[in-house]
């Protein structure tokens with residue numbers, strides 16, 4: 001069969017986006033991994049799938065698969081591209097789009113300037129809901145690593161995040177400590193690992209070693225989790241500019257019990273089709 005797709009990115013975090021509303025295709029881990037291969041396949045950080053909703057009050061179901069083939073709960077940069085995709089493909093005419101994800105319903109708002117704002121939902125901070133092995137919720141946790149004990153913050157945006165505060169992202173051990181923490185036994189479902197440099201109470205630099213992918217040029221849920229952890233540690237205000245290697249996002253969070261709002265761009269690169 002021929003599968004139509006669109007290649008997209010959110011600040012360089014890149015996606016293969018597939019409409020399984022007007023197409024039908026059985027996806028499995030091996031197929032996704034081969035499609036994600038940047039030398040032998042299409043190449044992407046995540047595969048995003050558009051499906052009909054299972055609840056009538058929602059517009060779509062949004063499914064997300066990492067390059068390693070594993071299905072995950074949430075993808076923030078992907079959510080912005082999802083909104084751009086369903087409008088470009090005329091699968092909807094709405095500019096407030098409600099989608100179902102593995103971690104709950106989120107709302108995508110297409111702004112007049114073309115940016116997309118996503119209500120990413122309320123972050124989960126209880127260790128059992130991240131999930132993270134700790135006896136109680138704290139602003140920082142001590143974790144044993146090969147190089148000794150480190151401190152980190154932890155939160156879930158539907159998907160699990162660890163966030164470390166560093167003096168500079170330029171020499172942060174993203175690909176060594178990030179890789180170690182991604183599969184650390186204290187995170188039973190593995191974890192995305194953010195390295196946050198605080199520039200002011202309204203601006204941070206951030207690099208993220210993503211679960212199932214490695215370092216990406218941007219991570220939307222990682223930006224949300226970094227602001228949540230930074231606010232809880234008393235380092236940040238309610239609105240923060242998050243500078244990632246691929247560009248900047250605006251994140252807003254009014255504190256525990258409130259949703260995190262993320263605003264940023266979504267770009268279409270090319271249309272394609274692949275024979276499966």
Ligand SMILES: N[C@H](CCC[C@H](N)C(=O)O)C(=O)O
Pocket residue numbers: 013045046066072073074075076077078159160192210211212213216218219220221222
């Ligand atoms: N690697 C993540 C999923 C994609 C998140 C990221 N691309 C974003 O923009 O939020 C995980 O395993 O939870």
